[in-house]
Amino acid sequence: EIVLTQSPGTLSLSPGERASLSCRASHTVRSDYLVWYQQKPGQAPRLVIYGASSRATDIPDRFSGSGSGTDFTLTISRLEPEDFAVYYCQLFGSSPMYIFGQGTKLEIK
Amino acid sequence: QLQLQESGPGLVKPSGTLSLTCAVSGDSISSNNWWNWVRQTPGKGLEWIGEIHHTGSASGTTNYNPSLMSRVTISLDKSRNQSSLKLNSVTAADTAVYYCARVPGGCSATSCFFDPWGQGTLVTVSS
Numbered sequence: 313e314i315v316l317t318q319s320p321g322t323l324s325l326s327p328g329e330r331a332s333l334s335c336r337a338s339h340t341v342r343s344d345y346l347v348w349y350q351q352k353p354g355q356a357p358r359l360v361i362y363g364a365s366s367r368a369t370d371i372p373d374r375f376s377g378s379g380s381g382t383d384f385t386l387t388i389s390r391l392e393p394e395d396f397a398v399y400y401c402q403l404f405g406s407s408p409m410y411i412f413g414q415g416t417k418l419e420i421k
Numbered sequence: 422q423l424q425l426q427e428s429g430p431g432l433v434k435p436s437g438t439l440s441l442t443c444a445v446s447g448d449s450i451s452s453n454n455w456w457n458w459v460r461q462t463p464g465k466g467l468e469w470i471g472e473i474h475h476t477g478s479a480s481g482t483t484n485y486n487p488s489l490m491s492r493v494t495i496s497l498d499k500s501r502n503q504s505s506l507k508l509n510s511v512t513a514a515d516t517a518v519y520y521c522a523r524v525p526g527g528c529s530a531t532s533c534f535f536d537p538w539g540q541g542t543l544v545t546v547s548s
Contacts, residue, residue, distance in 0.1 A: 347534045356520055356538035357467070363532045400467060404533035409484055410457075410469035 314339050314405045316413035324421040331388040333416045335401035340381050345404040348377055348386045351415075352397045360399070361386060388418075396420050423447035425521050425539035433515075433546050439508040442498075443521030443539060450497050451475045455524040456504040457535060458495060460517040468517075471495045472524065473504060511546045518543050 315338040325331055335346070343364040349357035359368040361377035364384055374389040388395055401413040429441035443456065450456065458470040471485035473495045481497050494507045504521060519542055522535035 344531050345528070345533045349535075356522075356541050357535070358538070359534055359536040362534040366532070368534075368536065402467075402534070404528050409472075409486075410459075410535075412467035412469070414466050 314341060314403060314411055316401055316403055316411055318399075318401060318413035318416045320416060321414075322417045322419060324419050325391055326421045327391050327393055329391050331386075331391055331395070331418055333386040333399050333418070335379075335384040335386070335413050337382045337384075337403065341403055341405065343380050343384075346377075346379070346384050347402045347404075349400045349402060350395075350397045351400065357400060391418075393420075423523070423537055425523065425537060427519060427521050427539045427542040429542060429544070431543060431545060433511055433544060434548055435512055435546055437509075437511055437546075439506070439511050439515060439519075439544055439546070441506045441519055441521075441542065441544070443504040443506070445502050445504070445523075448523070450502045450504065451499055453526055455527050456495075456497070457522045457524060458504075458506045459520045459522055459535070459538075460515075461520065461541070462514075462517040470506065470508075470519075473497055474527070475499070513546050516544065516546045 317336045319334045346364040348361040350360050351357045365377045376387045398415045398417050400415045403411045424446045426444045433439045455472045455474050457472040473481045473483045475481050492509050496505045522538040
């Protein structure tokens, strides 16, 4: 069974700074199936990146995704106040079919 | 605009059955999409429950998380354009926010993701 480990658990940064969030898989995975979601308090997760590097509709270009194999990164180039949230990576794999990381909380420093 | 809306009892007794529906607007439940259920707890985070597609049999084709498979049933009501989730023999560990979500077009060779999600509904298991 594949496990997704996100780091750090909490990232404290200021608006305007650059954020790098990591998602590491326990085994080599298909990049096509690596996804990132943003979740704000009281809201459902929102698709940000799919296929490891493709931005979802209406996602600003300050968000980018990269990586392959076992290591993936979500980068936010210049943080805006609305970007502070919890971010989850997710993978479509074998059984169970959809796996989530435990999340990284991006908070205002 | 596609919208998903979960509904159902917010309180279920231990050993009882959790029953939720997901009303779909802006798309047909009989389109080429997989309709999923995901739950979220503070302790375990996001957990995939299962999914259904309208083809394959009269009741559709389902896939379930092996850890929940023995207790879960997901079905479609085409007349009401909604998906349903039943989870039986519930315990306090099943207390969570339950979401429905769509995998558009299913998992292709190049992508697989949940979009959109419903707003979620909190279900508490307690006597």
